[in-house]
Amino acid sequence: MDTGLTDKVAIVTGGASGIGLSCARALAGENARVVLADLDHESAEREALELGTDAIGASVDVTDPGSVQALVDTTVERWGTVDALVTCAGVFHATPFDEIDALEWDRVLGVNLRGTFLTTQAVLRVMLPRGQGRIVTIASLAGQAGGLAAGAAYAASKAGVVALTKSIARFAGPHGITANCVNPGVIDTPMIQAWPDDARERTIGATPLGRVGSPEEVAAMVVVLASDVASFVHGAHIDINGGLLMD
Ligand code: NAP
Numbered sequence: 001m002d003t004g005l006t007d008k009v010a011i012v013t014g015g016a017s018g019i020g021l022s023c024a025r026a027l028a029g030e031n032a033r034v035v036l037a038d039l040d041h042e043s044a045e046r047e048a049l050e051l052g053t054d055a056i057g058a059s060v061d062v063t064d065p066g067s068v069q070a071l072v073d074t075t076v077e078r079w080g081t082v083d084a085l086v087t088c089a090g091v092f093h094a095t096p097f098d099e100i101d102a103l104e105w106d107r108v109l110g111v112n113l114r115g116t117f118l119t120t121q122a123v124l125r126v127m128l129p130r131g132q133g134r135i136v137t138i139a140s141l142a143g144q145a146g147g148l149a150a151g152a153a154y155a156a157s158k159a160g161v162v163a164l165t166k167s168i169a170r171f172a173g174p175h176g177i178t179a180n181c182v183n184p185g186v187i188d189t190p191m192i193q194a195w196p197d198d199a200r201e202r203t204i205g206a207t208p209l210g211r212v213g214s215p216e217e218v219a220a221m222v223v224v225l226a227s228d229v230a231s232f233v234h235g236a237h238i239d240i241n242g243g244l245l246m247d
Contacts, residue, residue: 001229002228003030003223003224003227003228003229004227004228004229005027005030005031005032005084005223005226005227005228006030006031006032007031007032007033008032008033008083008084009032009033009035009075009079009080009081009082009083009084010024010027010032010033010034010035010082010083010084010085010086010226011034011035011037011071011072011075011082011084011085011086011119011123012024012027012034012035012036012037012086012088013037013038013060013062013085013086013087013088013089013115013119014037014038014087014088014089014090014138015034015035015036015037015038015044015047015057015088016036016038016039016040016041016043016044016047016057017038017040017043017189017190018088018187018189018190018191018215019088019138019184019187019189019215019218019219019222020036020038020086020088020089021036021047021215022214022215022216022218022219023086023088023215023218023219023222023223024036024047024048024051024055025051025219026216026219026220026222026223027084027086027223027226028051028052028054028055030223030227031054032054032083032084033054033055033079034048034051034054034055034056035055035056035057035058035071035074035075035078036048036051036055036056036057036058037057037058037059037060037071037089038057038058038059038060038089039059039060039061039089041057041058041059041060043057044057044058044059045057056074056078058071058074058075059071060089062087062089062111062114062115062116062118062119063110063111063114063115063118064118065118065122068115068118068119068122069122071119071122072122072123072125072126076126081126081130082123082126082127082133083127083132083133083134084133084134084135084136084226085119085120085123085133085134085135085136086136086137086138086222086226087115087116087119087120087135087136087137087138088138089111089115089119090111090112090115090138090191091107091108091111091112091154092150092154092191092192092194093108093150093151093153093154094149094150094151094154094194094195095151095153096151097151097152100151100152100153104153105153107153108151108153108154108157109153109156109157109160111157112154112157112158112160112161113157113160113161113164116137116161116164117164120135120137120164120168120179123135124168124171124172124177127172127175127177128172128175128177131175131176131177132176132177133172133176133177133178134177134178134225134226134227134230135165135168135172135177135178135179135180136179136180136181136182136222136225136226137161137164137165137168137179137180137181137182138161138181138182138184138218138222139158139159139161139162139165139181139182139183139237140154140155140158140161140183140184141183141184141185141186141239141241141244141245142154142155142158143155143156143157143158143159143160143161143162143183144159144162144183144239144245144247145245148186148199148203149195149196149199149203158183161181162181162183162237165179165180165181165235165237166179166235169234169235170235173234173235178225178230178231178233178234179234179235180225180230180233180234180235180236180237180238181236181237181238182218182221182222182225182237182238182239182240183237183238183239183240183241184213184218184240184241185203185207185212185213185239185240185241185242185244185245186200186203186204186207186212186213186241186244187212187213187214187215187217187218187240188212188213188214188215189215192212200212203244206244207241207242207243207244208242208243208244209242209243210242211242212242213240213241213242217240218240221238221240225238
């Protein structure tokens with residue numbers, strides 16, 4: 001099946017690690033030009049070098065409008081446009097509800113929700129005049145279930161990403177731009193390394209497929225949503241969780 005991604009330009013935030021890195025690799029595997037954008041720009045640049053001449057690493061703090069605009073400007077200067085955005089930058093926390101302070105709340109919501117908003121808004125300024133584009137956001141099973149191991153700020157931020165994606169879909173759809181969201185369950189990335197063993201085992205025990213997912217399994221669905229294959233998939237949120245939650 002032709003994904004139509006050859007020579008398309010994709011920005012992947014959180015592209016230096018985990019799901020974002022797998023998305024960048026999978027998009028590059030479809031011959032897209034990829035910007036791996038991350039707070040950790042040294043890793044982003046190193047990973048981009050591994051991918052070859054059609055990938056660059058870039059520094060971004062998705063909570064900062066100026067930094068996000070600079071990322072989009074750099075991409076347009078390099079390759080002339082942006083065809084797809086995948087918003088993987090995120091932070092996790094597991095603080096008990098009664099111990100979350102306002103700073104922590106703002107930090108988690110700031111990266112996961114405000115960051116998704118700012119990045120999408122900046123990219124849409126390039127996509128809208130062209131009347132085409134693909135937005136793929138990363139929410140979480142935590143946003144659906146209230147967080148199995150995750151804290152309330154994380155769960156709320158991810159539920160917000162689902163609603164935000166639907167709002168983007170309503171706004172951008174009439175301009176030929178699709179917006180969709182994936183809800184990963186437990187995926188084997190650096191983000192879950194800090195999970196206590198018992199939480200990990202409990203989760204695996206409750207998962208019909210009996211294991212955690214890999215970042216490549218999330219990336220495969222993201223590539224479909226970023227491609228011509230998903231031309232009529234719009235405003236959707238797609239679970240990738242091994243059956244841990246079925247709704
Ligand atoms: P990860 O390996 O920790 O990757 C997240 C990346 O985002 C890191 O490289 C991190 O950089 C970067 N980042 C953090 N704050 C940023 C900011 N302000 N601006 C730019 N980049 C920033 O985690 P992951 O598991 O791949 O997570 C990717 C996405 O999937 C996240 O949105 C996460 O919430 C979501 N997700 C993950 C799972 C899972 O089980 N792993 C499940 C559901 C959803 P630093 O390392 O320098 O902070």
